[in-house]
């Protein structure tokens with residue numbers, strides 16, 4: 001397909017700008033195992049996109065195809081305006097990739113790793129030194145710069161990996177599970193770094209198994225399941241996709257429990273816990289209606305909890321056993 005047919009994003013002035021990443025019908029199999037079964041993507045420049053999926057869903061395979069490390073069996077993909085199959089060098093010049101296949105060499109120091117990167121990008125020596133020093137400073141690695149990278153903590157290695165990627169000043173960065181295995185503090189630190197990149201105008205494509213991470217960082221999220229995108233949209237759009245909001249009322253007294261079960265409509269009983277569950281959007285109006293009905297029947301619940309759907313619900317509904325069928329993307333756009 002010629003590039004002009006690929007989808008584009010429309011900016012405020014009415015001019016279409018090419019998306020940072022677009023893909024149509026990407027497929028990939030290993031032997032008789034289908035890993036990707038027709039993936040479409042459209043990621044506007046300057047945004048954060050999260051590809052969310054459980055272990056083995058195919059996230060890394062998507063990143064490898066888009067970063068030209070492997071080729072798809074069929075389908076089209078363009079990154080930074082370059083076709084991944086026809087112009088892999090153009091793609092490589094525009095992107096940075098960090099993650100599971102880290103470029104950090106543990107035998108040399110953090111600084112030497114940075115210099116090596118500067119050489120790879122053919123930066124003049126003095127500029128390479130300046131860029132390396134700036135980035136090491138930015139990622140809080142100046143103090144450790146002269147120590148072998150093998151002595152770095154997991155969080156420091158990730159930061160060094162990202163700093164090395166930034167030597168080439170990429171406009172699009174692929175972060176493959178950037179915080180897997182990091183402690184909560186290092187994870188938050190990495191999130192701050194990613195937000196900083198985005199405010200510099202970089203497009204971020206991240207893969208993650210963490211719903212919270214996608215919710216925190218991404219403008220748009222795609223849920224990958226069984227080699228297909230089960231749904232995509234903003235976190236809020238995805239949350240609206242599935243029902244799951246409910247109010248739970250718990251009782252100490254079995255008589256109160258039975259009376260409430262009779263007084264309220266649409267309840268699901270949990271006789272062991274003496275708890276009733278009612279579908280609800282958690283709004284003040286719906287809560288008031290439930291409480292009014294209990295008041296009218298002279299019943300008081302011992303505990304009331306409101307559960308609004310979160311990304312966990314979406315994720316498990318879409319990727320778990322017995323998950324709902326794949327949604328057409330238009331439903332959530």
Ligand SMILES: Nc1ncnc2c1ncn2[C@@H]1O[C@H](COP(=O)(O)OP(=O)(O)OP(=O)(O)O)[C@@H](O)[C@H]1O
Nearest residue numbers: 030035053054055056057058059060061062100209
């Ligand atoms: N070179 C390969 N040969 C055979 N099978 C492969 C190869 N690479 C990946 N696979 C299989 O493809 C599937 C998807 O792998 P991929 O690494 O893309 O998943 P992922 O979503 O990134 O998972 P994880 O979160 O575990 O990294 C897995 O079942 C994996 O075993």
